[in-house]
Amino acid sequence: NAGVTQTPKFQVLKTGQSMTLQCAQDMNHNSMYWYRQDPGMGLRLIYYSASEGTTDKGEVPDGYNVSRLKKQNFLLGLESAAPSQTSVYFCASSLESRDQPQHFGDGTRLSIL
Amino acid sequence: AQSVTQPDIHITVSEGASLELRCNYSYGATPYLFWYVQSPGQGLQLLLKYFSGDTLVQGIKGFEAEFKRSQSSFNLRKPSVHWSDAAEYFCAVGGPTPQKLVFGQGTRLTINP
Numbered sequence: 001n002a003g004v005t006q007t008p009k010f011q012v013l014k015t016g017q018s019m020t021l022q023c024a025q026d027m028n029h030n031s032m033y034w035y036r037q038d039p040g041m042g043l044r045l046i047y048y049s050a051s052e053g054t055t056d057k058g059e060v061p062d063g064y065n066v067s068r069l070k071k072q073n074f075l076l077g078l079e080s081a082a083p084s085q086t087s088v089y090f091c092a093s094s095l096e097s098r099d100q101p102q103h104f105g106d107g108t109r110l111s112i113l
Numbered sequence: 114a115q116s117v118t119q120p121d122i123h124i125t126v127s128e129g130a131s132l133e134l135r136c137n138y139s140y141g142a143t144p145y146l147f148w149y150v151q152s153p154g155q156g157l158q159l160l161l162k163y164f165s166g167d168t169l170v171q172g173i174k175g176f177e178a179e180f181k182r183s184q185s186s187f188n189l190r191k192p193s194v195h196w197s198d199a200a201e202y203f204c205a206v207g208g209p210t211p212q213k214l215v216f217g218q219g220t221r222l223t224i225n226p
Contacts, residue, residue, distance in 0.1 A: 004156070031211050040122070042203060042216040043157075050212065058212070090156055098211045099145055099164045104156035 006105035013081045021076040023091030030096045032074040036087040081112045115140040115206045117217035125223040134189040136204030145207030146187040152200045199224045
């Protein structure tokens with residue numbers, strides 16, 4: 001039972017490069033999320049998707065884009081990477097009710113030089 | 114908007130000692146509360162959750178938490194910690210929709226042998 005799978009696990013980019021972080025879930029969840037985790041700041045929501053084909057901004061969306069073409073996949077894109085985007089990125093999924101917990105992947109550690 | 118405060122950034126306890134991690138929340142309606150644990154290099158794992166009913170909630174790995182509405186608190190406890198409990202712990206409060214989950218800054222737990 002894979003749950004939420006994120007690829008890659010580690011990535012180093014140069015400033016200005018672009019890349020896509022991938023997230024897949026096999027729990028048939030409607031809702032998916034992208035967070036970033038920085039020291040002392042907990043998790044901050046970047047974007048979320050309540051259902052296939054829909055996406056909405058979270059707390060810190062600038063510099064990112066997302067795509068939810070299939071129910072099981074949620075992609076996070078960095079258009080032009082900046083050092084401030086160095087972080088650990090977590091994908092999560094959940095059922096659509098607010099009383100349901102979110103299930104997290106193991107994260108992608110991204111460094112921007 | 115809801116918010117969560119975890120007053121202790123870092124706590125050290127001896128193996129076998131009792132543990133209490135503090136969590137204070139701010140939310141105008143009935144809160145949906147969660148505790149997650151994050152081991153190094155891993156994603157977040159749900160320890161327990163509170164929605165309604167009994168204010169003392171049992172979770173996995175021997176953890177429990179008590180909801181106190183009058184104090185706006187949801188503290189996590191364990192009677193006797195094990196070295197494997199060393200991790201970072203996050204309290205979260207759910208908002209009106211699933212994507213409105215707000216995390217605290219986290220408490221890092223170190224266990225002394």
